Amino acid sequence: MYGKGILKGLSVTFMRFWNTYWQDAIWAWRRLTTGKKHYGSAEGIAHRSSKNARGIFTVQYPEEKLPVPEEFRYIPFLVFDEGAEGAKEIRCTSCGICAKVCPPQCIWIVRGTDPATGRPRPQPGDFFIDADICMNCGFCSEYCPFDAIKMDHDYEIASYTRNLYDMEKLLKPASYYEGIRPANAAREDEARRAKEAAKAAKAEAAAA
DSSP: OHHHHHHHHHHHHHHHHHHHHHHHHHHHHHHHHHOOOSSSSHHHHHHHTSTTOOSOOOOOTTTSOOOOOTTOOOSEEEEEEEOGGGOEEEOOOOOOHHHHHOTTOOEEEEEEEOTTTOOEEEEEEEEEEETTTOOOOOHHHHHOTTSOEEEOOOOOOOOSSOOEEOHHHHEEEHHHHHHHOHHHHHHHHHHHHHHHHHHHHHHHHHHO
């Protein structure tokens, strides 16, 4: 019994070993005939992550990266809409809700002022996020009433200095957000259009 058990365990190890190199040989032939790659391609990663894969495979990071789901969240970023002549229309109104709900208090906002009058205006003069403190909870994005701050997919932020992000580093266009979170962006755009339509209808009713 013990001898058979040992042999059975060794056979499983051997089959894993065999399947690993056999699959590599099959995909090497496919690469020569069809151009499909087992490594260094999204198709190859999808196959190696599927139930149809056989053997043991390693993600060749950083040349290869596992695809992240849409709901994956990392350091937040600020969204701006691209206006006429490439002007950045920042959605943030400097209301401070994100800074208030942030559990580790890693967000600091400096309210912008009108240079002519010196009065405050609904736009941040500066915006800071300490990425070393941020716990990536997503509260800032969830509570923002203007869809101005969103969670990113970029997790490669290792550096030799403190990760204190300012507005220059935080600002990203709405098209970038739509690219990493298409379903969420479409749902938010639809809700925004419905809200604007309801507001317009209410204004028309009041004027009539």
